[in-house]
Amino acid sequence: MALKDLNAVERNEAGIATVLGILKQRFGERFQTGRAIREQHAHTTTYIPVQAPDGVAFAETAEEVQEIVRACAEHRVPVIAFGAGTSLEGAVNAPGGGISIDMSRMNRVIAVNPQDLDCTVEPGITRHELNDYLRDTGLFFPIDPGANASLGGMAATRASGTNAVRYGTMRDNVLSLTAVLADGRTITTGKRAKKSSAGYDLTRLMVGSEGTLGVITSLTLKLAGIPQAISGGVCPFPTVDQACEAVIATIQMGIPVARIELVNALQMRAMIAYSKLDYPESPCLFLEFHGSDAGVAEQAESFGEIAAEFGGGPFIWTSVAEERNKLWKARHDAYWASLGLRPGSRGLSTDVCVPISRLAECIVETEADIAELGLIAPIVGHVGDGNFHTLVLMDPADPRDIELAEEFVARLNARALRMDGTCTGEHGIGQGKIGFIEEEIGTNGVDVMRSIKAALDPDNILNPGKIWPARGG
Amino acid sequence: MALKDLNAVERNEAGIATVLGILKQRFGERFQTGRAIREQHAHTTTYIPVQAPDGVAFAETAEEVQEIVRACAEHRVPVIAFGAGTSLEGAVNAPGGGISIDMSRMNRVIAVNPQDLDCTVEPGITRHELNDYLRDTGLFFPIDPGANASLGGMAATRASGTNAVRYGTMRDNVLSLTAVLADGRTITTGKRAKKSSAGYDLTRLMVGSEGTLGVITSLTLKLAGIPQAISGGVCPFPTVDQACEAVIATIQMGIPVARIELVNALQMRAMIAYSKLDYPESPCLFLEFHGSDAGVAEQAESFGEIAAEFGGGPFIWTSVAEERNKLWKARHDAYWASLGLRPGSRGLSTDVCVPISRLAECIVETEADIAELGLIAPIVGHVGDGNFHTLVLMDPADPRDIELAEEFVARLNARALRMDGTCTGEHGIGQGKIGFIEEEIGTNGVDVMRSIKAALDPDNILNPGKIWPARGG
Numbered sequence: 001m002a003l004k005d006l007n008a009v010e011r012n013e014a015g016i017a018t019v020l021g022i023l024k025q026r027f028g029e030r031f032q033t034g035r036a037i038r039e040q041h042a043h044t045t046t047y048i049p050v051q052a053p054d055g056v057a058f059a060e061t062a063e064e065v066q067e068i069v070r071a072c073a074e075h076r077v078p079v080i081a082f083g084a085g086t087s088l089e090g091a092v093n094a095p096g097g098g099i100s101i102d103m104s105r106m107n108r109v110i111a112v113n114p115q116d117l118d119c120t121v122e123p124g125i126t127r128h129e130l131n132d133y134l135r136d137t138g139l140f141f142p143i144d145p146g147a148n149a150s151l152g153g154m155a156a157t158r159a160s161g162t163n164a165v166r167y168g169t170m171r172d173n174v175l176s177l178t179a180v181l182a183d184g185r186t187i188t189t190g191k192r193a194k195k196s197s198a199g200y201d202l203t204r205l206m207v208g209s210e211g212t213l214g215v216i217t218s219l220t221l222k223l224a225g226i227p228q229a230i231s232g233g234v235c236p237f238p239t240v241d242q243a244c245e246a247v248i249a250t251i252q253m254g255i256p257v258a259r260i261e262l263v264n265a266l267q268m269r270a271m272i273a274y275s276k277l278d279y280p281e282s283p284c285l286f287l288e289f290h291g292s293d294a295g296v297a298e299q300a301e302s303f304g305e306i307a308a309e310f311g312g313g314p315f316i317w318t319s320v321a322e323e324r325n326k327l328w329k330a331r332h333d334a335y336w337a338s339l340g341l342r343p344g345s346r347g348l349s350t351d352v353c354v355p356i357s358r359l360a361e362c363i364v365e366t367e368a369d370i371a372e373l374g375l376i377a378p379i380v381g382h383v384g385d386g387n388f389h390t391l392v393l394m395d396p397a398d399p400r401d402i403e404l405a406e407e408f409v410a411r412l413n414a415r416a417l418r419m420d421g422t423c424t425g426e427h428g429i430g431q432g433k434i435g436f437i438e439e440e441i442g443t444n445g446v447d448v449m450r451s452i453k454a455a456l457d458p459d460n461i462l463n464p465g466k467i468w469p470a471r472g473g
Numbered sequence: 474m475a476l477k478d479l480n481a482v483e484r485n486e487a488g489i490a491t492v493l494g495i496l497k498q499r500f501g502e503r504f505q506t507g508r509a510i511r512e513q514h515a516h517t518t519t520y521i522p523v524q525a526p527d528g529v530a531f532a533e534t535a536e537e538v539q540e541i542v543r544a545c546a547e548h549r550v551p552v553i554a555f556g557a558g559t560s561l562e563g564a565v566n567a568p569g570g571g572i573s574i575d576m577s578r579m580n581r582v583i584a585v586n587p588q589d590l591d592c593t594v595e596p597g598i599t600r601h602e603l604n605d606y607l608r609d610t611g612l613f614f615p616i617d618p619g620a621n622a623s624l625g626g627m628a629a630t631r632a633s634g635t636n637a638v639r640y641g642t643m644r645d646n647v648l649s650l651t652a653v654l655a656d657g658r659t660i661t662t663g664k665r666a667k668k669s670s671a672g673y674d675l676t677r678l679m680v681g682s683e684g685t686l687g688v689i690t691s692l693t694l695k696l697a698g699i700p701q702a703i704s705g706g707v708c709p710f711p712t713v714d715q716a717c718e719a720v721i722a723t724i725q726m727g728i729p730v731a732r733i734e735l736v737n738a739l740q741m742r743a744m745i746a747y748s749k750l751d752y753p754e755s756p757c758l759f760l761e762f763h764g765s766d767a768g769v770a771e772q773a774e775s776f777g778e779i780a781a782e783f784g785g786g787p788f789i790w791t792s793v794a795e796e797r798n799k800l801w802k803a804r805h806d807a808y809w810a811s812l813g814l815r816p817g818s819r820g821l822s823t824d825v826c827v828p829i830s831r832l833a834e835c836i837v838e839t840e841a842d843i844a845e846l847g848l849i850a851p852i853v854g855h856v857g858d859g860n861f862h863t864l865v866l867m868d869p870a871d872p873r874d875i876e877l878a879e880e881f882v883a884r885l886n887a888r889a890l891r892m893d894g895t896c897t898g899e900h901g902i903g904q905g906k907i908g909f910i911e912e913e914i915g916t917n918g919v920d921v922m923r924s925i926k927a928a929l930d931p932d933n934i935l936n937p938g939k940i941w942p943a944r945g946g
Binding site for chain 2: 113114115116117118157158159160164168169171172181185186187188189190191192193194195196197198199200201202204205207208209213225227248251252253254351353354355356357385386387416417420421422423424425426427428429433437440441442444445446447448449451452454455456467468
């Protein structure tokens with residue numbers, strides 16, 4: 001199934017018109033219907049076409065979210081929660097129109113409990129805002145998807161990123177949350193206990209549900225202590241294969257790497273140009289270690305030995321913050337650096353994740369496929385988890401480009417599934433991967449998702465047209 | 474609400490009679506209806522009354538489980554999956570009768586993937602069987618609830634235990650699973666990728682659902698490397714309060730303890746008598762550290778310093794396996810040791826879990842309550858997670874004993890909720906805690922659970938009468 005086969009959602013014109021009137025009256029200037037604002041609140045990060053909502057409400061409290069959802073529920077109008085707009089699979093598009101709830105004003109820290117290593121926040125806070133707030137406590141929120149995403153959005157897509165190999169994903173780091181359901185009722189999924197066996201795991205049900213089961217209005221998050229020492233560096237390898245073998249050995253040895261990122265040769269070329277790095281244009285691993293002074297030195301040295309065994313090196317590492325920050329800035333800017341490989345292009349990011357025993361094989365086959373299809377598509381990856389991204393650079397106005405990219409993505413996702421992996425390690429399904437979920441989870445599994453959705457949102461108002469194909473679609 | 478208010482489930486006599494005939498014909502000697510076997514397959518571990526199923530089927534394959542569920546679905550007869558029978562809240566009782574599926578013959582290891590640190594097993598395998606099987610691989614499955622439970626049962630109750638503080642709970646260690654749904658269809662909840670954002674988290678929905686949404690037929694589990702070195706020991710404290718303060722400091726310092734268990738003075742007395750230990754009858758922490766030789770020594774020494782700061786010690790630790798094993802055998806035998814405090818009694822185990830900042834206060838208040846009510850109720854706890862158990866010793870034939878115990882439990886659970894904790898850290902709700910879930914999750918949250926259950930099991934055949942009260946109940 002091709003990426004362009006997005007799920008159509010029928011527009012309820014009468015309902016939308018009514019709700020626009022209600023919300024304008026209720027929220028005044030905090031409810032906007034201008035085209036520019038509406039389009040900013042649709043999907044804007046990849047070539048997936050923009051599908052704007054009909055209005056944008058800037059909510060300031062959970063009660064306001066509840067009011068908006070109730071109005072939409074009464075008139076069967078779609079509701080799409082909007083965090084920072086950094087999702088990559090069309091998650092915030094409004095295929096049937098409706099109301100976007102902009103959460104950016106709900107960005108307060110409600111509580112920090114340093115003894116319990118947790119905090120409670122509103123969903124619109126971004127991870128930079130949260131970590132700035134926490135700085136004086138000696139704690140930080142570790143999940144880092146690269147973009148300065150909102151915590152609500154990160155929870156909704158079950159995001160992770162560069163240091164999930166050590167700190168886990170949003171699945172592991174949300175202790176509980178509150179959400180407004182499709183009928184306007186509110187649920188709180190749990191208490192602040194670190195673990196619980198009290199019934200169905202509603203927290204995990206909401207995390208990753210992409211706004212289709214409820215609108216998150218607060219999150220209680222696990223925090224980590226800022227490590228006493230951090231070391232990091234870059235290690236070149238002759239081939240991607242050898243780099244992957246070094247990753248497997250590192251994980252198997254139990255070295256508690258905080259980050260272990262693969263950058264392939266083409267991506268290195270882009271980053272060297274963009275971020276003025278002084279490294280060879282060969283596959284590299286970017287690493288970071290967290291621990292005591294002695295611990296991070298020991299970890300770095302152990303990794304260096306492993307790398308040498310697999311033909312890599314020299315592994316140059318440092319504990320100096322400025323040097324490390326430059327490296328990770330370059331890694332985080334990989335997306336922008338890549339676009340420079342084909343000026344004027346847009347990127348389509350893939351997101352497969354496979355068991356690490358299959359990682360080298362998966363990347364090598366993927367590189368061969370890129371060459372065969374004549375694409376420009378650098379690779380970066382959170383390889384400690386077996387997750388990597390190819391950024392396919394394309395001209396979204398050229399149908400041939402789109403066709404080639406879709407062919408590539410279909411092959412890549414099929415390859416990942418064949419290797420017992422997933423088409424999405426961290427970006428979510430949204431619209432872009434709707435064509436792959438049934439192959440991955442099976443029709444029975446997807447039917448279970450549909451049943452849960454129908455039970456909790458019978459009128460399909462919460463972020464409709466996402467995750468699975470319409471029946472018969 | 475009192476513990477004795479179990480959820481009644483109406484018996485479907487005609488359906489049961491039909492299914493008994495079908496299964497007898499199909500499974501012959503592998504389908505048993507004798508009273509002794511049926512009662513062994515009901516709840517037998519606490520004072521909660523036995524409610525036996527009408528027949529016990531010894532399934533050998535997933536297809537057989539599917540056949541049994543289909544027969545029961547057609548005739549609307551309850552189906553209760555049975556692992557090792559070690560659950561503590563009446564989870565395997567059959568309040569409306571029906572068929573128990575004994576999983577003990579489905580105990581095969583299907584695959585071990587050492588490079589990926591995972592394995593796939595059938596649900597009836599016990600954790601001892603699994604770890605015996607894995608011994609030569611250098612890997613182990615870390616979750617240790619004390620009892621030699623089955624992995625399927627551990628998943629169904631979202632179990633954890635002594636080393637969850639380091640390795641997480643079943644929530645964190647099940648990568649995916651297959652299950653037979655109420656209508657006999659099978660789902661596989663995911664692939665072997667370490668993380669995924671592919672739709673609703675069906676794995677986590679099934680983990681902790683206590684057999685009410687599906688019968689688990691296989692599990693893919695994360696494994697850990699057997700640590701190079703293990704050290705451990707016991708540290709006495711003058712008061713429980715000081716012991717708890719030392720725990721908080723240890724967690725905040727980021728010392729990666731593998732186990733940190735509190736044993737209160739009364740429990741120590743029981744264990745000293747039962748396991749012939751040479752320790753004072755004062756509150757003690759039992760600890761274990763996993764890592765390199767240098768690492769475990771460093772961790773033990775750091776903990777010793779923290780303990781001394783809070784008035785504890787001496788902390789005597791060892792890396793000698795025999796000595797450590799004796800300690801942990803004593804800790805695991807705490808339940809049996811406790812029963813010796815009141816010969817002929819049965820135990821009722823509580824399971825609250827609170828944020829660790831409230832742990833000392835919670836335990837101190839609980840000990841005062843025990844004294845006030847005149848109970849014999851020793852305390853052990855997985856205090857790194859804020860989870861502790863009191864074992865209330867009672868004569869189940871004495872209504873006054875039951876009344877007192879229920880009063881105590883109600884106060885304890887209310888205390889935990891007031892402290893933002895849960896009534897169950899790891900045992901599940903089953904029948905025993907049905908009266909507390911609405912207070913904990915709220916009626917809206919419990920309604921969401923009910924809606925999901927109704928969507929997936931409209932005839933309520935999978936382990937009925939568990940987790941939440943019947944409406945109006």
